[in-house]
Amino acid sequence: xxxxxxxxxxxxxxxxxxxxxxxxxxxxxxxxxxxxxxxxxxxxxxxxxxxxxxxxxxxxxxxxxxxxxxxxxxxxxxxxxxxxxxxxxxxxxxxxxxxxxxxxxxxxxxxxxxxxxxxxxxxxxxxxxxxxxxxxxxxxxxxxxxxxxxxxxxxxxxxxxxxxxxxxxxxxxxxxxxxxxxxxxxxxxxxxxxxxxxxxxxxxxxxxxxxxxxxxxxxxxxxxxxxxxxxxxxxxxxxxxxxxxxxxxxxxxxxxxxxxxxxxxxxxxxxxxxxxxxxxxxxxxxxxxxxxxxxxxxxxxxxxxxxxxxxxxxxxxxxxxxxxxxxxxxxxxxxxxxxxxxxxxxxxxxxxxxxxxxxxxxxxxxxxxxxxxxxxxxxxxxxxxxxxxxxxxxxxxxxxxxxxxxxxxxxxxxxxxxxxxxxxxxxxxxxxxxxxxxxxxxxxxxxxxxxxxxxxxxxxxxxxxxxxxxxxxxxxxxxxxxxxxxxxxxxxxx
Numbered sequence: 034x035x036x037x038x039x040x041x042x043x044x045x046x047x048x049x050x051x052x053x054x055x056x057x058x059x060x061x062x063x064x065x066x067x068x069x070x071x072x073x074x075x076x077x078x079x080x081x082x083x084x085x086x087x088x089x090x091x092x093x094x095x096x097x098x099x100x101x102x103x104x105x106x107x108x109x110x111x112x113x114x115x116x117x118x119x120x121x122x123x124x125x126x127x128x129x130x131x132x133x134x135x136x137x138x139x140x141x142x143x144x145x146x147x148x149x150x151x152x153x154x155x156x157x158x159x160x161x162x163x164x165x166x167x168x169x170x171x172x173x174x175x176x177x178x179x180x181x182x183x184x185x186x187x188x189x190x191x192x193x194x195x196x197x198x199x200x201x202x203x204x205x206x207x208x209x210x211x212x213x214x215x216x217x218x219x220x221x222x223x224x225x226x227x228x229x230x231x232x233x234x235x236x237x238x239x240x241x242x243x244x245x246x247x248x249x250x251x252x253x254x255x256x257x258x259x260x261x262x263x264x265x266x267x268x269x270x271x272x273x274x275x276x277x278x279x280x281x282x283x284x285x286x287x288x289x290x291x292x293x294x295x296x297x298x299x300x301x302x303x304x305x306x307x308x309x310x311x312x313x314x315x316x317x318x319x320x321x322x323x324x325x326x327x328x329x330x331x332x333x334x335x336x337x338x339x340x341x342x343x344x345x346x347x348x349x350x351x352x353x354x355x356x357x358x359x360x361x362x363x364x365x366x367x368x369x370x371x372x373x374x375x376x377x378x379x380x381x382x383x384x385x386x387x388x389x390x391x392x393x394x395x396x397x398x399x400x401x402x403x404x405x406x407x408x409x410x411x412x413x414x415x416x417x418x419x420x421x422x423x424x425x426x427x428x429x430x431x432x433x434x435x436x437x438x439x440x441x442x443x444x445x446x447x448x449x450x451x452x453x454x455x456x457x458x459x460x461x462x463x464x465x466x467x468x469x470x471x472x473x474x475x476x477x478x479x480x481x482x483x484x485x486x487x488x489x490x491x492x493x494x495x496x497x498x499x500x501x502x503x504x505x506x507x508x509x510x511x512x513x514x515x516x517x518x519x520x521x522x523x524x525x526x527x
Contacts, residue, residue, distance in 0.1 A: 078222065084218055109144070135167070178376045270478050273478045324440060329509060330513070374388050460491040
């Protein structure tokens with residue numbers, strides 16, 4: 034009876050261990066995450082530090098432009114001085130005696146200013162209301178009055194460039210440049226993620242190929258061992274089979290290490306936890322894409338964002354040329370104001386006897402001699418402008434050359450993929466035939482290992498060629514901003 038209970042307890046313990054092992058295995062399987070290329074790119078776009086910095090730069094430029102546009106609207110201001118007291122004792126030359134003046138003021142200014150974008154001027158409506166309590170010792174007289182001055186004022190620079198328009202245009206160019214930089218960063222990130230993704234996939238594929246080779250080597254080893262034990266082969270063949278098996282196992286272990294390293298690099302790029310189990314899945318079946326070289330070049334020259342950046346640099350240089358020219362220029366200013374002023378001891382009657390106060394002022398700044406400073410600065414600025422024009426031409430040539438190189442690489446890779454596919458078929462048939470020869474004793478293990486290695490190399494070569502073809506298609510997409518896989522233009526998200 035006791036023995037039955039003990040056996041029952043042992044069986045329960047074994048079942049419990051089995052359940053625990055199954056749970057652990059299921060957790061490991063569930064914890065592993067499989068990503069497609071599209072999912073990997075989306076994750077990187079959300080977590081990449083480079084993209085985060087690019088988005089912050091874009092936001093900063095957008096808000097700077099918003100601030101400048103807000104500054105072009107009417108500005109309301111109220112300045113209040115509730116208490117202003119001073120006491121001075123001065124010598125009066127006319128009457129040859131000292132006089133003490135005591136003055137108390139309280140006033141407020143309300144102004145509405147409106148910049149004029151078209152002319153770079155400013156028109157303002159200003160109202161100044163105040164109270165004054167003044168005492169003069171000379172005549173022992175104290176004056177208490179309220180006053181109000183309401184006037185319209187225009188300040189207009191002449192014979193110079195429009196600074197308001199120039200500043201607004203610069204901020205608009207800064208925002209556009211930030212949007213372009215963000216788009217370029219997104220494309221660059223897509224390229225980096227794709228490269229890392231396919232590198233991870235290649236490591237996975239190499240590991241699977243090496244494992245297949247290891248299984249074939251085990252079969253070969255078993256055949257050799259049986260023949261040696263049956264005295265059908267020399268023992269040297271067994272030694273060679275053991276060496277081949279050990280080498281194949283070492284290759285598997287080496288590929289496992291390379292896969293782990295590639296996984297860490299990939300997770301780091303995506304911003305994922307390094308402890309997360311990860312694998313990738315990809316369809317790299319070869320499909321020929323029709324690529325129009327002329328269309329790719331034309332689309333690239335028309336839409337490449339780097340060309341627009343070079344154009345922005347040229348516009349900025351032209352703005353700097355305008356500023357440099359104005360450092361020592363002939364310019365002027367016009368000031369106009371027209372208002373009504375009134376004062377009274379009683380605040381409600383301040384405009385009982387109003388007076389009109391017109392004002393007009395015209396001023397000029399006339400340079401005479403600057404010892405060649407302005408000419409030297411203009412020469413330096415013009416040189417920078419020419420440099421930017423050269424950069425634009427170089428960028429255009431680089432785009433054309435890069436697209437041509439990619440096109441040639443695609444044509445070559447199409448041929449290489451076709452050859453690689455045929456090589457795998459031939460290598461597989463060769464291996465199968467020679468495996469039968471080996472089983473029949475017509476081939477040595479060294480020769481069989483050579484055919485096995487040849488099959489593994491051809492499989493890896495095909496995978497590499499397919500991945501290289503995909504990468505070149507991505508490079509063409511980035512260089513031309515046209516997706517020949519989907520046959521549609523690339524839309525950059527900002």
